[in-house]
Amino acid sequence: MQLKNIDRGGAILAVAVMAVLPLVFDSRYLMGVLTVAAIYGIWSVSWDFMSGLTGRENFGHSLFIGVGAYAAGFLNTLWGANAWWSLPAGMAAAVVFALIMGIPTLRLKGPYFALAMLSGAVIMQRLMLIFWEYTGGEEGINGIEPLIRSPLYFYWFVLGVLAFTVALLGGLARSRWGLILKAIRGDEATCQAAGLNVTYYKIASLVISAAFAGMGGALYAHYQLQVSPQLFAVVTSITIITMVYVGGMGSIYGAVGGALLLTLMTEMLRNFGEWRLMVYSVALILILFFLPRGLVAPTWNKMRQRWAGVKS
Amino acid sequence: MLEILIFGAVTSAIYAMLAVGFTLIFGVARILNLAHGSFYALGAYGAYVLTTIFKVPLLVAAPLVVIGVALFGMVVERVLIRPMRTSQLAVLMISLAVALVVEQALFLVFGSEYRNVPSFSDQKYVIGGVDVAGQRLLTLLVAVVSIGCLYLFIQKTRLGSAILAISQDPEAAQYMGIPSDRIFGVVMALSAGLAALAGIMAGPFLSVQPSMHLLPIVKAFAIVVVGGLGSIPGSIVAALMLGYAETLVAYGISTSWTEIVSVAATLLMLVLRPAGFFGKRAAF
Numbered sequence: 001m002q003l004k005n006i007d008r009g010g011a012i013l014a015v016a017v018m019a020v021l022p023l024v025f026d027s028r029y030l031m032g033v034l035t036v037a038a039i040y041g042i043w044s045v046s047w048d049f050m051s052g053l054t055g056r057e058n059f060g061h062s063l064f065i066g067v068g069a070y071a072a073g074f075l076n077t078l079w080g081a082n083a084w085w086s087l088p089a090g091m092a093a094a095v096v097f098a099l100i101m102g103i104p105t106l107r108l109k110g111p112y113f114a115l116a117m118l119s120g121a122v123i124m125q126r127l128m129l130i131f132w133e134y135t136g137g138e139e140g141i142n143g144i145e146p147l148i149r150s151p152l153y154f155y156w157f158v159l160g161v162l163a164f165t166v167a168l169l170g171g172l173a174r175s176r177w178g179l180i181l182k183a184i185r186g187d188e189a190t191c192q193a194a195g196l197n198v199t200y201y202k203i204a205s206l207v208i209s210a211a212f213a214g215m216g217g218a219l220y221a222h223y224q225l226q227v228s229p230q231l232f233a234v235v236t237s238i239t240i241i242t243m244v245y246v247g248g249m250g251s252i253y254g255a256v257g258g259a260l261l262l263t264l265m266t267e268m269l270r271n272f273g274e275w276r277l278m279v280y281s282v283a284l285i286l287i288l289f290f291l292p293r294g295l296v297a298p299t300w301n302k303m304r305q306r307w308a309g310v311k312s
Numbered sequence: 313m314l315e316i317l318i319f320g321a322v323t324s325a326i327y328a329m330l331a332v333g334f335t336l337i338f339g340v341a342r343i344l345n346l347a348h349g350s351f352y353a354l355g356a357y358g359a360y361v362l363t364t365i366f367k368v369p370l371l372v373a374a375p376l377v378v379i380g381v382a383l384f385g386m387v388v389e390r391v392l393i394r395p396m397r398t399s400q401l402a403v404l405m406i407s408l409a410v411a412l413v414v415e416q417a418l419f420l421v422f423g424s425e426y427r428n429v430p431s432f433s434d435q436k437y438v439i440g441g442v443d444v445a446g447q448r449l450l451t452l453l454v455a456v457v458s459i460g461c462l463y464l465f466i467q468k469t470r471l472g473s474a475i476l477a478i479s480q481d482p483e484a485a486q487y488m489g490i491p492s493d494r495i496f497g498v499v500m501a502l503s504a505g506l507a508a509l510a511g512i513m514a515g516p517f518l519s520v521q522p523s524m525h526l527l528p529i530v531k532a533f534a535i536v537v538v539g540g541l542g543s544i545p546g547s548i549v550a551a552l553m554l555g556y557a558e559t560l561v562a563y564g565i566s567t568s569w570t571e572i573v574s575v576a577a578t579l580l581m582l583v584l585r586p587a588g589f590f591g592k593r594a595a596f
Contacts, residue, residue: 057401059346059408104582111344112537112582114404116575118346119530123575126527130568234526238412241405274420281412285392288406 002308010304011253015163022152031155035223037263038158042165042216044243044255049169050209052250053178054202055185056106060117062236063101063124064094064210066229068217070128073141073227083147086218094214098207106202109188118234125232140228147222158219162256165212170252172208181205182250235277242284248297257296314440316559322448324555325455329510330528331535331547332459333503339479339542341496343393344400346407348532349525350414351504354381355511356520357418360429370430374512378505385504386497393500394493411525418522429515451513458509459548462502466544475499479542527571534574538581540591549589553577 018038022031043065051058068090075081075089101120105113128135135141148154172178180201183191192198221227230236239262247258262283266276287294334348358377362368368376388410396402433446466472477485478492486492507528518524535554539546554577558570581588 055401057404059404100579104579108582108586110541111400111404112586114401115344115346115533116578116582118408119533119575119578122526122530123571126571130571234408235412238408278413278416278420281409281416284409285406285413288396288402288409 003304006304006307010300011163011166015159018159019156022155028151031151033263033267035151035155035158037260038155038162039216039220039223040240040243040259040263041162041256042158042219043213043240044247044259045162045165045169045252046209046212046216047240048244048247048250048252048255049173049212050205052244052252052255053173053181053185054205056202057114057241058117058206058209059114059234059237059241060101060119060121061209061213061240062232062234063097063117063121064213065217065220065236066121066124066128066227066232067093067097068214069221069227069231070135070141070217071214072218072221073144076144076222077141083145083222086147086222087215090214090218090221091211092214094210094217095207098210099203102203102206106206107199118237121232121234121237125229128229128232135229138229140226140230142226144221144225144227146225147219154223158223161215161219166253166256169208169212173250173252177201185250235280238284239277239280242280242287244294245284245287246291246295248294251294251297254294254297254300257300258294261296315442316556316563318439318442318444319448320556320559322452322555323559324552325452326510326514327531327535327555328459328548328551329455329506329513331532331539331551332462332544333506334532335536335539335542335544335547336462337496337499337503338536339544340475340499341397341478342400342482343389343397343403343496343500344407345393345500345503346404346529347388347410347414347525348407348503348507349528350411351381351385351507352511352528353418353520353522353525354384354414355508356429356515356518356524357422357427357511358508359512359515360427360520363430364428370432374509377512378508381508382501382505385500389497389500394496411529415522415525422522424521427520429512429520431516445517447513447516454509454513458506462506463544471495471498531574534578536588537578537586538588540588543588543590546588546590 018034021034043061047058047061050056071089071093072086075086076083081089097120101116102113105116128140129137132138146154148157173181180191180196183196184198184201188198217231220231243258243262244255245258246262247254247256262280266279269276269279272279330348330352334345337343337345355377358380359370359373362373362377363370392406392410393403396406431445431447432450435446437444437446437449466475474485474490474495475498477488477490478495482492531554535547535550538553539548539550554574557577558573561573562570
């Protein structure tokens with residue numbers, strides 16, 4: 001009970017600090033960084049929900065992000081739909097792709113899912129360049145309307161979405177449902193023997209994960225006011241995976257911590273511009289070797305246990 | 313018609329060189345190496361650096377590059393992959409991270425613009441009214457010879473039998489005194505060298521830039537799924553199928569749609585027959 005209260009307090013405090021930060025430091029730049037960090041938070045949490053819980057690593061999360069963003073872009077610029085339609089549209093588009101990729105591959109054991117997702121994202125990026133007449137090629141789609149005109153209100157909205165996502169997915173992860181997903185990570189054959197439809201749970205969790213990734217993609221499109229094929233790039237997926245690894249796999253809230261930490265840290269490395277992705281890739285290798293359990297979630301675990309007076 | 317036959321064969325040859333190495337290291341060591349495309353990229357860049365910057369003749373540079381990349385593959389296997397081998401997913405993660413480190417290193421050194429790799433032959437041949445660049449024919453020849461040599465090496469030599477033994481039953485092979493860790497190093501070197509050779513041969517007529525390692529991985533994966541994970545004859549047959557399918561689509565419909573073929577083939581195969589045409593098990 002004690003631990004639960006500390007968790008709740010920590011979450012409220014974190015959201016409050018994030019919300020107040022742009023008011024304290026009145027800077028457009030900081031607000032931009034925080035908005036991007038919050039969007040990366042949504043992406044990381046959605047990745048962690050599927051891959052962290054079931055242990056099926058998704059190397060092509062950028063597929064869902066890109067599809068969501070392009071859906072928003074097409075809807076907003078070509079058909080002139082109201083910007084608010086982008087969020088459900090991005091979710092729906094990503095869900096369709098999740099079903100296309102998930103149904104053939106998640107029935108199988110082995111690395112098929114991980115590799116098929118990687119292939120899917122690489123090919124989608126190529127298609128965006130090949131069919132440039134429709135997608136704008138390298139330039140992508142420009143002239144997307146902002147969702148909310150004021151950057152501060154938009155940031156608060158994104159932060160709200162992030163908090164909602166974490167609350168919802170975190171709740172799901174702690175429910176019976178999440179327990180089944182974690183059991184699948186532990187031993188799939190036993191789950192099957194216990195009469196669980198393992199494939200259904202895996203595909204459903206991918207669909208949920210994709211829906212939030214697609215929505216995050218739509219938010220990103222309305223933040224950048226343009227979309228480009230770079231969203232589909234493998235580095236986007238790797239950035240997200242690194243964030244989750246830093247946060248601690250399977251903890252949901254850790255992923256947000258990882259996303260915030262890494263986004264803010266790379267902003268400090270801004271002078272190294274070109275080196276940013278190199279830093280991410282090397283960081284990933286180092287974490288795999290030296291911190292396989294991540295950084296944020298284990299640290300928080302230790303801190304709250306000390307406050308609650310629990311001896312670990 | 314003849315055009316499709318020739319160009320399809322060249323495409324298939326490159327795919328086969330990539331896929332055979334990819335499937336070999338999986339079949340023997342159960343390593344799905346996402347850095348396989350990086351060896352291909354390093355092959356092309358290595359040839360570029362040695363010939364244009366250091367002015368080494370290509371005939372000397374090519375074997376140097378192949379040996380260099382093979383050694384690099386051995387180091388990657390020894391230092392990064394071997395400690396992670398207990399977990400399939402950790403191997404995927406670490407090899408993908410290696411692939412991105414190589415990509416970023418190439419980007420930081422050479423920038424993102426396209427590089428020209430010199431070709432062995434600038435001659436053009438006319439076969440039955442079809443113009444074919446000599447380099448393409450040579451690529452076909454090199455692929456056939458190198459894969460043939462690899463096959464003979466595995467079937468006829470002592471080391472080859474050790475490789476076969478491990479791929480059939482790793483535990484039994486170890487009980488017979490086969491040093492499996494050392495064999496993994498050898499296989500990794502072979503697979504990396506073959507990929508580098510493909511990069512050197514295909515470099516002159518493909519785009520050489522830092523992210524070039526991604527498509528080969530996609531293609532190799534598609535081939536290996538169609539042919540069956542771990543089966544060398546399967547991957548050769550599947551490479552021919554994919555190479556010709558892409559060429560047919562390019563001539564019949566439009567070059568724009570060729571990239572879809574590999575992903576469509578992968579997904580379709582996983583629905584219909586996940587074990588592939590020549591694979592024994594559906595999953596491992």
